[in-house]
Amino acid sequence: MSHNQLYRGSLTTIILRLLEQEGKMYGYEITQKVKEITGGRMDIKEGALYPSLHKLQAEGHLTVEAEKVENRIRKYYSLTPQGKKQTLAMLSELREYMENMQAITNPKLVF
Amino acid sequence: MSHNQLYRGSLTTIILRLLEQEGKMYGYEITQKVKEITGGRMDIKEGALYPSLHKLQAEGHLTVEAEKVENRIRKYYSLTPQGKKQTLAMLSELREYMENMQAITNPKLVF
């Protein structure tokens, strides 16, 4: 993801949020989208991405449909209703995480 | 830390930043401080904390001095010069992480 341990644990949130925005995406597309959005500062590794997608699918958060484009297979993933709920939950947890880390690293001044 | 995978990878940053602010702290004190700052929403587990402190010390980021208070041992940790550099580096990485996650989850509108 980025040589940086902080990214550990956030891949699921990223996948879900991108799918919520884009409707449906295939794996390789997700890696490129993340590079594009972050100006190359984040790099989703395929060894992390594909197992994550399979797990989300197994848990019922994603559905998949294969499509043949230019003689190559693409597997398009999209959110199930359960996956949409999960996305909202994880985005809310991300906000709470950031607030907590802000509170710890930038303590408010007490008079 | 918090049932939530997002926190995975941020313990080191938390320890270093608290030590930067407080000068010196002992392990148990760190767990209490984090609870206090986050209103109980974060809970550093001892099974994660102590190995982390030992690792930071082994890497040369922390020094330790034991002190006996009310017949109990406290191990006070403080930042080495190298640890201070590391703290700045990790805080900068935290900011970059948050900016990247913001960019992905709250995409700016393009007109």
Next chain:
DNA sequence: TAAATATACATAAGATTCTTAGGTAAAACC
């Protein structure tokens, strides 16, 4: 006053999530 909780340290087994390294295959570029 006895039991429970809080303070204070520690380690070990197992879970989870990642990186690294490898593999297959077709299209596009040089």
Next chain:
DNA sequence: GGTTTTACCTAAGAATCTTATGTATATTTA
């Protein structure tokens, strides 16, 4: 024709955490 890009995949090992357990003293509560 060889390299890069596109597109999927898995397995071994690393890193970080949780859970469980252990030791020991002090304080609070029933």
